[in-house]
Amino acid sequence: MTATTTSRLSDLSDSSFxxxxxxxxxPGVDKVGVEARAAALGTRSVKTSAKAAAIxxxxxxxxxxxxxxxxxxxxxxxxxxxxxxxxxxxxxxPGVAAVCVYPAMVPVAxxxxxxxxxxxxxxxxxxxxGQAPLDVKLADTRDAVAGGADEIDMVISRGAFLAGRYDxxxxxxxxxxxxxxxxxxxxxxxxxxxxTYDNVRRASWLAMLAGADxxxxxxGKVPVAATLPVTLVMLEAVRDFRARxxxxxxxxxxxxxxxxxxxxxxLVMINETVGDDWLDPDWFRFxxxxxxxxxxxxxxxxATGHYAGPDYFTLD
Amino acid sequence: MFEYAPAPESRxxxxxxPSYGLFIDGxxxxxxxxGGVFKTVNPATEEVLAEVSTAGxxxxxxxxxxxxxxxxxxxxxxxxxxxxxxFRIARIVQERSRELAVLESLDNGKPIRESRDVDLPLAAxxxxxxxxxxxxxxHAGFGDNPRPLGVAAQVIPWNFPMLMLAWKIAPALATxxxxxLKPAETTPLSALFFADVCRQAELPPGVVNIVTGxxxxxxxxxxxxxxxxxxxxxxxxVGRQIARSVAGTRKRLxxxxxxxAANIVFDDAPIDQAVEGIVNGIFFNQGHVCCAxxxxxxxxxxxxxxxxxxxxxMATLRVGDPLDKNTDIGAINSAEQLARxxxxxxxxxxxxxxxxxxxxxxxxxGFWFAPTIFTGVTQAHRIAREEIFGPVLSVLTFRTPAxxxxxxxxxPYGLSAGIWTEKGSQxxxxxxxxxxxxxxxxxxxxxxxxxxxxxxxxxxxxxxxxRHGLEAYxx
Numbered sequence: 001m002t003a004t005t006t007s008r009l010s011d012l013s014d015s016s017f018x019x020x021x022x023x024x025x026x027p028g029v030d031k032v033g034v035e036a037r038a039a040a041l042g043t044r045s046v047k048t049s050a051k052a053a054a055i056x057x058x059x060x061x062x063x064x065x066x067x068x069x070x071x072x073x074x075x076x077x078x079x080x081x082x083x084x085x086x087x088x089x090x091x092x093x094p095g096v097a098a099v100c101v102y103p104a105m106v107p108v109a110x111x112x113x114x115x116x117x118x119x120x121x122x123x124x125x126x127x128x129x130g131q132a133p134l135d136v137k138l139a140d141t142r143d144a145v146a147g148g149a150d151e152i153d154m155v156i157s158r159g160a161f162l163a164g165r166y167d168x169x170x171x172x173x174x175x176x177x178x179x180x181x182x183x184x185x186x187x188x189x190x191x192x193x194x195x196t197y198d199n200v201r202r203a204s205w206l207a208m209l210a211g212a213d214x215x216x217x218x219x220g221k222v223p224v225a226a227t228l229p230v231t232l233v234m235l236e237a238v239r240d241f242r243a244r245x246x247x248x249x250x251x252x253x254x255x256x257x258x259x260x261x262x263x264x265x266x267l268v269m270i271n272e273t274v275g276d277d278w279l280d281p282d283w284f285r286f287x288x289x290x291x292x293x294x295x296x297x298x299x300x301x302x303a304t305g306h307y308a309g310p311d312y313f314t315l316d
Numbered sequence: 317m318f319e320y321a322p323a324p325e326s327r328x329x330x331x332x333x334p335s336y337g338l339f340i341d342g343x344x345x346x347x348x349x350x351g352g353v354f355k356t357v358n359p360a361t362e363e364v365l366a367e368v369s370t371a372g373x374x375x376x377x378x379x380x381x382x383x384x385x386x387x388x389x390x391x392x393x394x395x396x397x398x399x400x401x402x403f404r405i406a407r408i409v410q411e412r413s414r415e416l417a418v419l420e421s422l423d424n425g426k427p428i429r430e431s432r433d434v435d436l437p438l439a440a441x442x443x444x445x446x447x448x449x450x451x452x453x454x455h456a457g458f459g460d461n462p463r464p465l466g467v468a469a470q471v472i473p474w475n476f477p478m479l480m481l482a483w484k485i486a487p488a489l490a491t492x493x494x495x496x497l498k499p500a501e502t503t504p505l506s507a508l509f510f511a512d513v514c515r516q517a518e519l520p521p522g523v524v525n526i527v528t529g530x531x532x533x534x535x536x537x538x539x540x541x542x543x544x545x546x547x548x549x550x551x552x553x554v555g556r557q558i559a560r561s562v563a564g565t566r567k568r569l570x571x572x573x574x575x576x577a578a579n580i581v582f583d584d585a586p587i588d589q590a591v592e593g594i595v596n597g598i599f600f601n602q603g604h605v606c607c608a609x610x611x612x613x614x615x616x617x618x619x620x621x622x623x624x625x626x627x628x629x630m631a632t633l634r635v636g637d638p639l640d641k642n643t644d645i646g647a648i649n650s651a652e653q654l655a656r657x658x659x660x661x662x663x664x665x666x667x668x669x670x671x672x673x674x675x676x677x678x679x680x681x682g683f684w685f686a687p688t689i690f691t692g693v694t695q696a697h698r699i700a701r702e703e704i705f706g707p708v709l710s711v712l713t714f715r716t717p718a719x720x721x722x723x724x725x726x727x728p729y730g731l732s733a734g735i736w737t738e739k740g741s742q743x744x745x746x747x748x749x750x751x752x753x754x755x756x757x758x759x760x761x762x763x764x765x766x767x768x769x770x771x772x773x774x775x776x777x778x779x780x781x782x783r784h785g786l787e788a789y790x791x
Contacts, residue, residue, distance in 0.1 A: 028738040030758050033589030043429065045323035045641035054318065236588050271318040272632045279318055 012209060016167040023166060023205060029197035029233055038228035044268045048302075051264070055299045058263040058291075059086060060281045062096040063121055063252065064316070065289050066105075067128075067220065073108045075316075076101055080112035082316045087296050089312075090303075096292065097281040098151060102127070103144040110148030121151035121186070125176055128190075128219035130155035134172060141179040152176070153186045153287075155219060156203065158193045166206055173210035186214035186252055186285075189234075192224030197233050204237035214250035216287065225255025226287075232269055239274045248277065254287025260298040263291060289316070323641040325428045330415040332422075332505065335367040338375055338528060339511035341382035342521025348374035354530070356504055359425035360638050360647040360682040368504050371527035373536050376496070379525040380542040383467040383494040386522030391464045391492035395451030402447030402489060404517040409440045409482075412513065416506055420478050421638045423505040425647030425683070426601055428639050431478075438763055439482035442781075445765035446486035449786060453491060456783055462790040464492030465568055466544035471534045471558075472507075473550045474500035474649050475604035475705075480549055481507055483780050485524060486765075491789040493545065494523045498537055500550075501530040502650045535561070543567060545789065549606070552703075552729075552774050570778025570788045572606065572770060574703040575731030577752065578724035579609030579760060582717070583617040585736035589758065591625045594709070597734060597760035599633060599687050602645055603707040604653075606775070607732035609760050611700060612689075612711045613720050619713055623691065630687050631674040645707060648683040657685050657706035664690045664699035669710070695726055703729070717742065721749045730772030734760045753779075 012022045046054055064083045066075060080099050087093035098119035099109050106122050113120050122144035126132035132140075141152055154176050160168040177185045187207035191200050207215050215234055218225040231253045238249045257263060263286060270278045278284050293313045301307050335353070337344040347353075351372040355364045371379070390398070409416065413436040420431040453462045468488045472480035477499055488495045499507035507526050514524045527533060531554070538546045539561050548558050549572040562569045579597050581590050597609025614622050638646035648654040665671045669690040678684040685706055693700050693710040700710045714720040724733055733752040735743050747755040753771045756762060763769070768782035778788050 027587040028584070030586040030589040030738075033586060033592055033758060037589070037592050043433070043641075044320065046320055047323045048321045050319060050321040057318075267318060276318075 016165070019166045019170060019206075020164065023202040026201055026205060029201055031197055034197055034229045034232055038232050038269070041269045041272060042228060042265045046264050046268065052299070052302050054264050054267050055260060055295050055302070056094055057279065058260070058267060058286065059295050059299070060094045060097060061285050062292050062295075063098045063100045063254070063285045063287045064096045064292060065100040065220070065254070065287055066316070067100070067102060067123060071102060071105055073105070076105045076108045077112055079316045080109045080118075082292075082314055083118045084113070084116045086292055087299070088314065093296070093299065097285055100153065100287065103140055103147065103149070106144050106147035106149045114148075119151050120149050121153055122147075122149035123153045123155075123219070125154040127153070127155055128221040130157050131159070134175060137172070138175060138179045141176050145179070145181055145183045149183060151184045151186060152180050153188055153216060155188045155190060156207065158190050161194070161199070161203060161206075170206055170210045173207055173212060177211040184213040185211065186216045186250075187212040188216045188219055188254075190219055190222060191217045191230045192222045197229065200230055200233045201237050204234050205241065208238070208241045208247075208249050212249060214252050214285070216252040216254055218253075218255040218287075220255030220287065226253030226257055228265060228269060231266060232273060235270065235274045235278070238278070248283065250283040250285065251278065252285040252287055257286055257288050258290050259294050263295065320642050322637070324637065325418055325421075325639045325641060327418055327422060327639060330419045332366050332419070336504070336508050336528070337369050338371050338379070339508065339524075339526040340375070340379045341525065342515065342519075344511070347371055348378075351375055351529070354501060356423060356502065358422050358682075359502075359649050360679070362682055365422060366505065368508070368528045370529040371498075371533045371536075375527055376533065376536045376540055379496045379527050380467060380469075380540050382522035383496050383525055384542055386520055387464070387466050387494045390494055390520060390523050393492075395453060398490060398492065399447045399450035401517055401519050402443050402450060402486065405513060405519070406440050406443035406447060408513050408516055409436070409443060413437070413440065416478060416509060418639070419509055420506050421646070423503045424474065424477060425638050425649050427643040427646040428641055429643065430601060435476055435479045438765070439478045442479075442482040442486045442765045446490035449783070450490040453786065453790070456786050458787055458790050462491070465789055465791055466493060467542060468493045468495045468545040468547060468789065469537045469540065469543040470495055470497040470547045471538065471550065472497065472499055474503040475601060475606070477503040478506040478510070481510055484547055484549075487780070487785045488789050489523065491786055493789050496525045496527060496537060496543070498527050498529065498534050501528070504528045538562065545569075547788065548572070555776055568788065570770075570780070571776035572778070572780065573731075573774060573776040574705075575606045575608065575729045575771065575775050576611055576701065576703050576727045577607055577609045577729075577732040577734065578611045578613050578727075578750075579734040580613045580720045580724060580736065580746065581615060581618065581622055582720075582735070582737035582739070582742060583615040584738045585618070586738060586758065587618065587621060587625060590736040591622065591629050593734060593736060593758070593760040594626055595629055595633070598709040599645055599707050600761050602648055602685070604649060604705055605761065607754060607761065609732070609734050610704060610709060611727075612709055613714050613723055614711060615720070616713045616715055623711070626689065627672065627674070630689070633674065633676075633687050635676050635684065635686060636679060645687060648685050648706060651683055653705065654683040654685060657704055657708060660699060660702060660704045661688060661708055664693070664697060664708075664710070667697050667699070669693045669697055669699060695723060701727065717746060721746060725749075725751050728774040731775035732756065
């Protein structure tokens with residue numbers, strides 16, 4: 001990593017041609033190979049003390065999420081309270097990383113979360129489709145930040161990306177990043193709509209070059225959400241990006257991660273591909289709503305030796 | 317660091333007898349006076365697992381005679397009947413695969429994740445596959461009345477004991493031959509377990525006979541006048557001796573011998589997946605693989621990137637207890653093999669190649685060797701020419717596809733090769749020019765019963781697996 005490398009990389013955005021050439025010059029991703037590797041990592045056997053440590057880490061990485069049209073202030077307050085104290089029966093249970101809500105609900109969550117250390121994330125920028133004019137997206141973002149969000153989850157324009165208008169996507173991310181101010185920006189690639197792993201790698205680099213603090217797989221609103229191979233490609237991208245620029249970017253798989261077993265597979269993958277540096281809530285998050293209760297259930301199982309029924313854990 | 321707690325597979329799932337006889341004519345029998353006993357050990361701990369019999373000339377005589385008596389009735393069975401037995405064996409192998417996997421890891425030193433997820437499923441798949449051929453031999457393309465050869469003498473190595481047994485026995489039985497099989501002296505237990513599988517399947521006595529022992533037993537078996545066909549997998553050196561002894565006889569011979577495979581990484585390769593393929597190519601089964609990708613050829617323009625990624629990946633390999641489900645690299649099969657790996661590696665260092673291993677703690681007991689790469693290797697280095705048969709990779713470079721092909725083919729061997737590139741036309745063009753029995757593209761060390769396997773030059777002759785695998789057992 002040198003200053004020259006960094007400035008050369010930033011020069012890439014100067015023309016759509018150089019940006020395109022760069023993204024298409026990244027090493028390819030072999031579909032069969034990446035899926036086989038992800039499956040192999042999924043066979044690690046994580047037991048006893050290792051499992052207990054993994055569960056606590058996973059809890060600390062959860063972005064506890066509610067993104068329903070039917071969300072109400074009551075629902076968001078309940079979720080926020082749970083984020084701070086996931087297991088009322090066990091004060092030793094860590095809190096989650098963040099609560100993730102729609103911009104309209106930010107002030108409600110902010111009230112509960114103030115001073116707790118739990119971050120407040122909001123999906124701005126015309127979530128989940130991203131199909132709105134830029135000024136609407138920027139206003140959405142500024143509103144969320146003004147309301148108290150310190151993390152913004154933006155969606156990219158998949159249409160523009162798939163049409164090859166990389167500079168358009170790049171400029172949007174730059175603009176939203178600026179509107180975020182000091183808030184962290186997570187860029188949602190919606191990998192289920194990108195079609196190929198090559199596109200996932202290109203979109204990851206594009207988002208990072210434009211200033212993303214995190215790259216995130218999905219909105220959770222399309223049929224294919226986070227998968228292990230997609231997350232593997234993104235982890236390799238953040239690893240390579242840091243090697244070239246010195247800047248570390250976080251990764252957030254979101255959507256469809258419901259069980260402790262699944263969550264541990266992701267932790268194993270981080271451990272064996274990018275290592276320790278990303279095994280931290282500052283650099284890895286799970287976007288999930290139902291994962292937390294399964295983690296709590298498994299956590300209690302390890303502590304007590306038996307499974308407690310769902311009624312022993314709070315609804316959110 | 318996220319440390320995985322030990323996750324050992326239980327060894328109590330399998331019973332190991334204190335001593336074993338020979339399996340002849342459907343029975344376990346004591347060796348005749350000419351024989352003796354030897355011990356088989358767990359290479360991870362040096363613990364003695366069992367005492368095994370050495371078959372002497374009289375025992376080999378008995379085994380060949382039993383196979384001869386069984387050959388007539390067995391070959392006279394309709395193919396569909398033979399298929400029933402093979403299907404039955406396949407299912408029993410599947411049902412008892414946990415026992416077999418643990419036994420294989422104990423006796424061989426290979427990690428349980430490989431014996432459980434690769435060796436045993438493939439062994440069962442070979443029996444299923446050849447069971448399917450048993451009643452269709454007339455449609456296999458070897459004439460309209462293909463006949464079995466008779467009695468097959470089969471000698472298999474210690475690197476994949478159960479899988480090599482399946483490769484040998486399944487096509488022989490499907491085509492109506494009977495067999496006398498000699499497993500390697502360091503790994504006889506799964507073959508002896510298989511004898512019990514044959515009894516459980518109610519296979520007629522004499523169709524499968526297992527004689528144990530070292531090289532002398534193998535020599536007696538392949539030189540036996542009552543044998544019609546010899547199939548050997550092992551070292552080139554022993555293969556040469558066998559070829560000499562069989563020359564001039566009416567015996568048919570197939571040999572699967574050593575290799576020094578080139579794994580070629582072009583500059584447009586999917587780097588992360590190529591690194592996985594390199595690792596799988598040389599560190600799978602501790603590198604005890606005749607088709608291992610032991611010569612890595614990297615295009616110079618991506619050399620630094622690939623080496624950096626490879627070293628990073630090697631640092632995550634977990635070396636240790638083969639029965640731990642998280643172990644990637646187990647023990648070296650024997651003290652003798654460990655000594656050979658050490659000798660050749662030391663020669664590599666002496667000849668000026670740069671040696672690197674990730675930091676890893678090796679167990680105090682047992683036979684262990686850390687995954688190792690040598691960079692700065694040239695065609696003139698011994699480690700680029702001789703088969704090491706261990707977790708040792710030699711890295712060479714090239715500049716153009718023509719140079720890659722030239723270097724890949726510049727070896728006395730020709731068993732396998734690998735190509736890594738995103739360009740389909742490059743795969744086809746290069747694969748066409750590589751003199752190797754198997755060429756993998758964007759993958760490595762993948763096996764399937766439907767796919768023939770075998771070598772060129774000093775890697776032997778004949779093919780195993782697939783429809784081609786039937787030919788070696790048919791007249």
